[in-house]
Amino acid sequence: MIYDFNRITDGHNTNSIKTDLAVARGKPADVLPLWVADMDFPTAPAILEALHNRIDHGIFGYSVPDEKFYEAVKKWQKNEHNFEVERSHIVTTPGVVFAIACAIKAFTKEGEAVIIQTPVYYPFKNMIIANNRKLVTSSLFEKNGKWQIDFEDFEKKITENNVKLFILCSPHNPVGRVWTREELTKLSEICLRHKVIVFSDEIHNDFVFEPNVHTVFSTISKEAALNSIVSTSASKTFNLAGLQFSINFIQNLELKRKFHDERDKTGYDEPSLMGFSATQAAYEHGKEWLLALKLHLKENLDFLRNFLVQKLPKVRLIEPEGTYLLWLDFSAYGFSDEELDSLIVNKAKLWLDRGTMFGEEGKNYQRINIATPKPVLEEALKRLSTALSQK
Ligand SMILES: Cc1ncc(COP(=O)(O)O)c(C=O)c1O
The missing domain is CATH 3.90.1150.10 (Aspartate Aminotransferase, domain 1)
Structure with a gap:
């Protein structure tokens, strides 16, 4: 076509x-x-068709995704990112920024420190400040046309500020980096050493220029998987941001419970019908x-x-x-x-x-x-x- x-x-x-x-x-x-x-x-077109079918049905009551949705998500993650997902690890949210706010509340107390790598997508900072947490930044730096991580500074900032949560942007907006497995492994090791939970925002995961390869944070190691939340959405890939739907993968059941509790406290319950219908169609046919x-x-x-x-x-x-x-x-x-x-x-x-x-x-x-x-x-x-x- x-x-x-x-x-x-x-x-x-x-x-x-x-x-x-x-x-x-x-x-x-x-x-x-x-x-x-x-x-x-x-x-x-396949997404438009799925949405048209919903509209033609005419009923927009409270709805939940069924097995076909979960299968589509699992297959996409496996085929596109070599990431094995279990249904029980999936938690939906109305957006990745919403999930960031939930994670901040679930894994830190007021006044505790959250680290980000600036320059970075500005809602990271806004969510930390709006939730009365301490903003800690570790600057990326540019060398020979490539932005890089200062690992020493990252670790120093964590220990100096007793950081509890790291919000990672992977691939990185705006510096365009697709972090290598080696870089992510180093970040993960530092976070594990200092008991810092990782929220990995992977909303740009489907846009990687060859020969670069996107590495899902939780595929780095078993320890990384149990110390992180991976968050993504079909919204960037298929231009669906207005449908307000995103997906989080949480393998650690304790982290999942805490995240889920915070999500529930917002009053959010059933996900957007159009959001998950579009996502399913995207992952099945897009x-x-x-x-x-x-x-x-x-x-x-x-x-x-x-x-x-x-x-x-x-x-x-x-x-x-x-x-x-x-x-x-x-x-x-x-x-x-x-x-x-x-x-x-x-x-x-x-x-x-x-x-x-x-x-x-x-x-x-x-x-x-x-x-x-x-x-x-x-x-x-x-x-x-x-x-x-x-x-
Ligand atoms: C890195 C990153 N995270 C999150 C978002 C927004 O996600 P959502 O609309 O699901 O909150 C964007 C949008 O540009 C983004 O670039």
Whole structure:
């Protein structure tokens, strides 16, 4: 089947935060939005069909997934990530950020420390602070175009602050790293040594550029499996974020009970019917669409890289190992953070995510989402080039 990822689907007036909130968030009305991680493509036809069938039935009462759903999840994890899942390890939530909040409450007390590796997806920090826990950060650092972990600093911060929980982003948003088994093993060993539970956010697990391979955190070792929660969703892979559904894998029954208790205290009970129906259809029938999507993303990545080399050699692309969110370094221009952001928003009329939203390490960076039709990406790069040519 041919999928057309270059067809433009107008997102305006669809209640989309990506397209409809520019003015409300202080941007010019005509910005081109390539910020949040929503993609600009309709989801896979097989998912649409499953949702249409639900709609045609017309009854949207409280519902729970059945055995077919669990089989689809197990098969996807096995085939895509070489991860053996048992049904009894699965806990559903309305989103990965929701699961992070549950984990913070389940595994730490108020005032206790939670560590993250900045720059990182900003809700990690927000959830720690909103739940009155102590925020501890260990900075990633960039060397030869690749962002890396400072293991010594990571361990030092853990011991100095008596950290109880680590929220890992794997693959990493925004630096685009797909952590190697070796790196994850080192992180796991440090956490085990200091009794730090690991919450591994693997929502970007299906977007990995070859030859990189995503390693599920709990496949590192039996000890890692019993000391962690792995959280994922079909929402990034198949563009379903608005359906509010995610999946957690928890092998340690004690951790599972605590997590489940916190989830129950929120009043959440039955999951979103559309969320789990779409997820099941995605995992049963979405592979072919995903392969085609990944080819498109690769083409967009190649296009952007070539464009920068030819027209904007001072903008440095951090070569992504995974995700469709690219990390662009503008430091060669010598702008202040404010100047850079103002140029992007007001001159180039682009809505990207400014690097410092992810942590101070993101100074001089902007994150661009390339999950869009190529003509849109072309237009974005043209706007950027025109704005920067005056500099
Ligand atoms: C690393 C990461 N985690 C979580 C999310 C959001 O997940 P959810 O919508 O399931 O809360 C995102 C969305 O961009 C993300 O990049």
